[in-house]
Amino acid sequence: QDPTAAHYMFQDDPFLMPRNAANSRLYSLSKESGKNAAKYIIKNFPQYFDKTLADPNVPCLMPETFTPQTEGVSEEALKERIHLRRVKESVDLFDQLVQAGTPLSLETTNSLLDLLCFCGDEESTSEKEEESKEDLEEPGVNASEQKAPRRQFQRGLQSSGPRWRENNHAERIFKIMPERNAHSYCTMIRGMVKHGAASKAYDMYIDLLNERHKADVHTFNALIRAVPYLKERFIERWELVKDFLTHMTQQEVQPNLLTFNAILKTLRRCGVVGRSMALLVIKEMEALDIEPSLATYDHLLSIFYRGIDLPRSGIVSEVLDEVEKRSFTPQDPDDANFFSTAMQVCCDLKDVKLAYRLNNAMEVGDNWKFLDVDRLNGYWSKFFSLLCMMEQIEFVLKWYKEMSFSFFYPTPKNILDLLQALDAASQLEVIPSVWDDVKQLGFTRRHEVLEEFLSLMSRDQHPEEIQLAFAKCAEDIRAAHEPAGREQVPLEWTGSALGSVVVLFSRAGRTQDAWNMMEHFQKTNRIPTEKVMDEFLNCAKQTNCPEEAIKLVKLAASLGLPSSQRLKSRTEEEFELSETQK
Amino acid sequence: GHSVGDGDHGKRDGHWGRGGTMGCGCDPLTPVPQTRAARVRVGKGDKPVTYEQAHPPHYIGHRKGWLSLHTGNLCGEAGAAERAVEDSFLRRFLFGTFPGLLQDEVVLKRRGNLLVVCALLGRALPPHKIYFLVGYTETLLSHFYKCPMRLELQTVPSRVVYKYL
Numbered sequence: 001q002d003p004t005a006a007h008y009m010f011q012d013d014p015f016l017m018p019r020n021a022a023n024s025r026l027y028s029l030s031k032e033s034g035k036n037a038a039k040y041i042i043k044n045f046p047q048y049f050d051k052t053l054a055d056p057n058v059p060c061l062m063p064e065t066f067t068p069q070t071e072g073v074s075e076e077a078l079k080e081r082i083h084l085r086r087v088k089e090s091v092d093l094f095d096q097l098v099q100a101g102t103p104l105s106l107e108t109t110n111s112l113l114d115l116l117c118f119c120g121d122e123e124s125t126s127e128k129e130e131e132s133k134e135d136l137e138e139p140g141v142n143a144s145e146q147k148a149p150r151r152q153f154q155r156g157l158q159s160s161g162p163r164w165r166e167n168n169h170a171e172r173i174f175k176i177m178p179e180r181n182a183h184s185y186c187t188m189i190r191g192m193v194k195h196g197a198a199s200k201a202y203d204m205y206i207d208l209l210n211e212r213h214k215a216d217v218h219t220f221n222a223l224i225r226a227v228p229y230l231k232e233r234f235i236e237r238w239e240l241v242k243d244f245l246t247h248m249t250q251q252e253v254q255p256n257l258l259t260f261n262a263i264l265k266t267l268r269r270c271g272v273v274g275r276s277m278a279l280l281v282i283k284e285m286e287a288l289d290i291e292p293s294l295a296t297y298d299h300l301l302s303i304f305y306r307g308i309d310l311p312r313s314g315i316v317s318e319v320l321d322e323v324e325k326r327s328f329t330p331q332d333p334d335d336a337n338f339f340s341t342a343m344q345v346c347c348d349l350k351d352v353k354l355a356y357r358l359n360n361a362m363e364v365g366d367n368w369k370f371l372d373v374d375r376l377n378g379y380w381s382k383f384f385s386l387l388c389m390m391e392q393i394e395f396v397l398k399w400y401k402e403m404s405f406s407f408f409y410p411t412p413k414n415i416l417d418l419l420q421a422l423d424a425a426s427q428l429e430v431i432p433s434v435w436d437d438v439k440q441l442g443f444t445r446r447h448e449v450l451e452e453f454l455s456l457m458s459r460d461q462h463p464e465e466i467q468l469a470f471a472k473c474a475e476d477i478r479a480a481h482e483p484a485g486r487e488q489v490p491l492e493w494t495g496s497a498l499g500s501v502v503v504l505f506s507r508a509g510r511t512q513d514a515w516n517m518m519e520h521f522q523k524t525n526r527i528p529t530e531k532v533m534d535e536f537l538n539c540a541k542q543t544n545c546p547e548e549a550i551k552l553v554k555l556a557a558s559l560g561l562p563s564s565q566r567l568k569s570r571t572e573e574e575f576e577l578s579e580t581q582k
Numbered sequence: 583g584h585s586v587g588d589g590d591h592g593k594r595d596g597h598w599g600r601g602g603t604m605g606c607g608c609d610p611l612t613p614v615p616q617t618r619a620a621r622v623r624v625g626k627g628d629k630p631v632t633y634e635q636a637h638p639p640h641y642i643g644h645r646k647g648w649l650s651l652h653t654g655n656l657c658g659e660a661g662a663a664e665r666a667v668e669d670s671f672l673r674r675f676l677f678g679t680f681p682g683l684l685q686d687e688v689v690l691k692r693r694g695n696l697l698v699v700c701a702l703l704g705r706a707l708p709p710h711k712i713y714f715l716v717g718y719t720e721t722l723l724s725h726f727y728k729c730p731m732r733l734e735l736q737t738v739p740s741r742v743v744y745k746y747l
Contacts, residue, residue, distance in 0.1 A: 010713075011713075011716070011733075011734070011735045012734075013735060013736050013737050014737075015705055015709060015737040016709050016712060016713070016735065016737060018709075023709075023710075026710050027709060027710055027713045028713075030710040030711070030713040030714040030717070031713040031714065031716060031717035032717060033714055033717070034713065034714040034715060034716060034717025034718035034719075034721070035717040035718065035720070035721045037714070037717075037718050038717070038718045038719075038720075038721035038722040038725070039721060041722065042721075042722070042725050048726075049725050049726055052726065052727060052728060053728060054695070054727065054728035054729050056695075057728065058728045058729065061724055061725045061728045061729075062725075062728070063725070
């Protein structure tokens with residue numbers, strides 16, 4: 001990995017390289033939206049793109065036909081529209097066929113139900129812009145679901161797409177179907193779970209049992225996932241999961257990997273019961289010879305390492321043992337969360353060795369592909385914070401130089417952690433180079449970062465060159481507080497920040513700059529501390545500017561500070577003043 | 583407007599040519615098209631000119647490189663005319679898609695199936711807008727020519743002037 005290069009999707013040019021995480025995300029999204037714009041044009045004007053043929057022909061670059069070819073009201077036309085995922089047209093065509101009395105095969109009706117349950121009774125996004133707004137006004141929660149204690153769970157489901165409306169097309173079509181088979185019930189159950197109607201799904205399942213049908217493994221997986229929304233108490237949830245599993249064995253349905261992942265996902269919501277049952281579930285998986293996926297391990301870590309009292313680190317080392325051995329393929333949408341969760345666990349346990357092992361596991365085979373650009377940034381950011389806390393300063397700096405700006409972009413928290421690590425190792429001379437990075441990252445307007453820099457720099461006296469470098473940083477910080485451009489609100493000075501800047505200028509012998517800052521005190525109605533004024537006097541003495549010292553005494557007197565008398569006497573003693581000045 | 587840089591070169595006749603056999607042929611002093619192609623005439627000294635523009639086409643291969651690299655002109659290879667048409671389309675397309683941003687002629691490189699377009703852009707647009715245009719161009723041209731297409735950009739703060747003519 002080249003430490004000076006950004007991700008390969010960006011152009012290799014200093015103007016076009018992203019400088020911080022926000023820019024990185026913005027540029028990758030802009031590039032993606034450019035691609036979408038091109039795809040829109042290709043989709044809507046295919047006639048311009050199908051004439052040129054290359055040799056060898058690349059079929060995936062030819063435009064696809066999205067308009068249905070069969071016209072008229074017939075079952076064939078309906079099948080084609082279902083295949084092209086045109087929800088509204090399929091439903092209209094279906095209604096026309098039913099009114100005309102044409103008999104439709106069960107298979108076609110089932111595939112229409114599949115489409116409706118998958119899309120949640122709304123069009124897929126590309127059609128949405130063309131539809132009028134009334135079709136899409138989904139107020140949200142179904143009336144029967146809206147009980148107050150359930151509210152927090154519903155919010156979790158709302159992110160997964162449109163909500164299930166009362167008596168929507170799917171339910172209506174289901175009711176008017178002359179005959180239904182197991183597939184119809186199953187697809188309705190899965191659709192209801194997907195779109196947040198968990199109790200309806202349960203009722204539908206009871207209907208299925210009453211009709212003496214058998215559900216398939218996907219339906220059971222959906223029902224198990226819906227258990228936290230059906231029962232409140234932990235033990236009831238586990239009992240319901242066990243009921244479903246018993247039914248599975250009765251109906252001779254084999255569980256698969258997703259079944260066990262669904263059980264573990266539900267156990268995450270079962271607190272103490274979850275912790276006691278989780279390992280038994282894993283043993284059951286091994287007994288059935290099902291290989292766990294990363295989602296399995298992700299759920300395991302979340303079950304055991306949640307909350308304040310963290311148990312022994314045995315579980316996470318065992319998990320890492322398993323993960324290090326092989327390269328995983330994506331089998332469950334939740335696989336992608338594993339590495340972030342695992343790194344969070346390492347940070348909570350404050351164990352650097354585990355983190356190194358996790359990094360090695362990530363480099364095995366294809367495992368790195370599970371981290372997309374956003375997750376990658378979060379992962380490395382947490383890793384770096386852990387390093388700053390636990391590792392020696394040479395390693396921290398080495399990782400910082402290698403990783404920053406190529407693997408990840410430091411967050412403000414990372415910068416603060418780095419400063420603390422430098423402070424602990426007494427290597428404050430590195431601070432000016434860190435400040436350059438902060439300027440590049442664009443954090444110069446963040447209060448906590450500026451305060452930390454200033455307080456660290458001004459705390460102790462340092463040798464000459466370092467003091468000069470610090471004064472340069474102070475100048476940058478002062479410039480950052482000036483109003484720049486018509487849009488930016490100027491940053492407010494705080495008392496400690498002003499004081500630190502004065503101290504830094506004074507120690508570097510920049511009397512005039514220091515005096516300018518002292519005037520700011522009056523402008524912003526803040527009081528300088530004793531230490532600040534003493535430093536200023538020292539500076540004035542070294543650079544031999546008695547006028548400045550007198551100005552300071554006048555300032556102190558005008559502000560009514562108790563130390564003004566002491567300052568006056570000190571000035572008289574240390575400076576050679578002419579008669580007028582006295 | 584800019585013309586395609588591959589002028590003819592290797593003629594030993596010098597600038598005036600044989601008025602009898604080429605061009606209009608009536609007057610030996612009439613300038614022939616070969617003497618006007620891709621040359622910027624010397625003016626008062628206030629016209630900025632890039633390196634590419636400053637050198638007439640007989641310097642191609644000596645002081646200039648080629649603006650379009652493909653194998654169509656080699657012995658026994660076909661498709662030179664198609665490549666020329668594609669080149670001219672690509673140059674117009676890029677000139678329009680990156681409005682006012684192109685600082686110099688675009689260089690087109692064909693490696694096997696892959697088409698690499700190397701462009702020199704100015705910094706008038708913010709980077710996220712440039713990335714939008716990059717994604718758009720790559721996808722659209724890939725679908726249009728049915729071959730993978732890649733854009734390699736370099737930005738300069740202002741047009742790089744070689745001399746003033």
